[in-house]
Amino acid sequence: MKNTVITLQQMKEQGQKISMLTAYDYSTAKLEDEAGVNMILVGDSLGNVILGYEDTISVTMEDMIHHGAAVSRGAKNAMVVIDMPFMSYQTSVYDAVVNAGRLMKEGRGGAVKLEGGKEVCPQIKAIVDAGIPVCAHLGLTPQSINAFGGFKVQGKSEEAARKILEDAKAVEEAGAFAVVLEGIPSKLAGPVTKELTIPTIGIGAGRDCDGQVLVYQDLLGMFTDFTPKFVKRYANIGEVMKNAFKQYFEEIQSGVFPGEENQYSIDDEIIEKLY
Numbered sequence: 001m002k003n004t005v006i007t008l009q010q011m012k013e014q015g016q017k018i019s020m021l022t023a024y025d026y027s028t029a030k031l032e033d034e035a036g037v038n039m040i041l042v043g044d045s046l047g048n049v050i051l052g053y054e055d056t057i058s059v060t061m062e063d064m065i066h067h068g069a070a071v072s073r074g075a076k077n078a079m080v081v082i083d084m085p086f087m088s089y090q091t092s093v094y095d096a097v098v099n100a101g102r103l104m105k106e107g108r109g110g111a112v113k114l115e116g117g118k119e120v121c122p123q124i125k126a127i128v129d130a131g132i133p134v135c136a137h138l139g140l141t142p143q144s145i146n147a148f149g150g151f152k153v154q155g156k157s158e159e160a161a162r163k164i165l166e167d168a169k170a171v172e173e174a175g176a177f178a179v180v181l182e183g184i185p186s187k188l189a190g191p192v193t194k195e196l197t198i199p200t201i202g203i204g205a206g207r208d209c210d211g212q213v214l215v216y217q218d219l220l221g222m223f224t225d226f227t228p229k230f231v232k233r234y235a236n237i238g239e240v241m242k243n244a245f246k247q248y249f250e251e252i253q254s255g256v257f258p259g260e261e262n263q264y265s266i267d268d269e270i271i272e273k274l275y
Contacts, residue, residue: 003038003079005111005133005177011038011210012199018211020081020201021219024050024067028216029074037078039201041113041213042068044083044142048225049217056142059085061099068107081135082109086143089114089123096123100132113180115141117167121174128175136171138164139205140183151228153204155184168192168200180213181205183230204230 001007011018020039023029024046032040046067047053068082082103089096100112111133114120124134139154155164164184171179178199181189186206193200193209202209217223220237227233251257 002077005079008038008079008178008199012197018199018201020211020213022046022213022215022217023071023074026070026074029071029078029080032216033075033078038211039213040071040075040078040080042071042080042082042107042109043113043215044085045215049215049223055145057086057146059083061085061088061102064103065107068103068109072108072110079110080108081111081113082107084112084114089120090116093122093126096120097126097130100127100134101130104132111135111177113137115143117163118170121170124171124174124176134176135201136168136176136179137182138167138171138179138184139181142182151183153183153185155188161185161188164188165192165195168196172196172198181209204228 008018018039019037020041021032021037022041022043022045023032024042029040042064044056044059044064046063047056047059050067051059051063053059064082064085068080072080084096084099084103088099096114103109103112112127113135114123115137117136117138120136124136127134140151142151145151155161164181165188168179168181176198178201179196180201180203181192182202183204186208189200189202189205190208199210201211201213203213214231215223218227218231219233220235221233222238222241224238248257
């Protein structure tokens with residue numbers, strides 16, 4: 001079944017949990033899609049896990065379009081959501097609409113995601129009015145780490161918790177079809193989820209959200225530079241890959257690879273005629 005804004009809303013209304021994973025290439029997107037994942041996020045987290053940046057600040061529109069298009073080609077049923085990178089929407093409502101349009105037209109996404117609350121509601125409304133679905137993102141918003149002073153849990157004080165709740169209501173009112181809640185206490189995410197009619201997707205926000213999202217490299221043990229508390233590792237593919245790479249290297253050195261089964265044949269007579 002094709003996942004859309006409508007089917008995701010129905011899942012919330014029926015109490016069905018929504019699954020979301022990141023992907024940045026065709027092959028991974030195809031595997032996730034075949035596994036039945038509801039949503040695939042082409043996150044600006046590609047700056048960390050694909051491009052090796054310390055944060056997401058340096059990710060460009062061209063990066064997101066390039067990877068978004070690859071993922072969209074691999075996803076047949078999952079809804080593809082593409083992140084709007086830093087400064088692609090903060091500068092003006094006009095820029096936000098133009099860049100969201102590029103992610104849809106060139107990146108072939110099914111929706112865009114942007115970070116922020118009340119301050120970006122004009123952008124959300126304008127993008128939605130242009131016919132583009134928007135997923136909001138509140139709490140620990142990585143593009144704001146310099147303002148936060150690092151990757152810190154958000155919403156722990158009364159004032160901060162109230163702001164997240166008010167921002168959640170605001171982005172829903174502006175037209176967002178869903179909201180990611182990142183790095184906030186689970187006891188806050190639960191009430192926020194109940195207050196909203198749109199789905200909440202949690203990452204480090206507890207089990208009471210309508211759905212969950214993880215970076216697939218974290219889930220598979222492929223990225224070890226930093227592992228957040230909220231990550232659950234379902235496999236250690238990183239070690240499997242390293243062992244395979246090592247075996248490949250050793251078999252080249254020993255002459256085991258390539259074997260006869262890996263080579264193409266030719267008649268000896270043809271070779272003899274060359275000399």
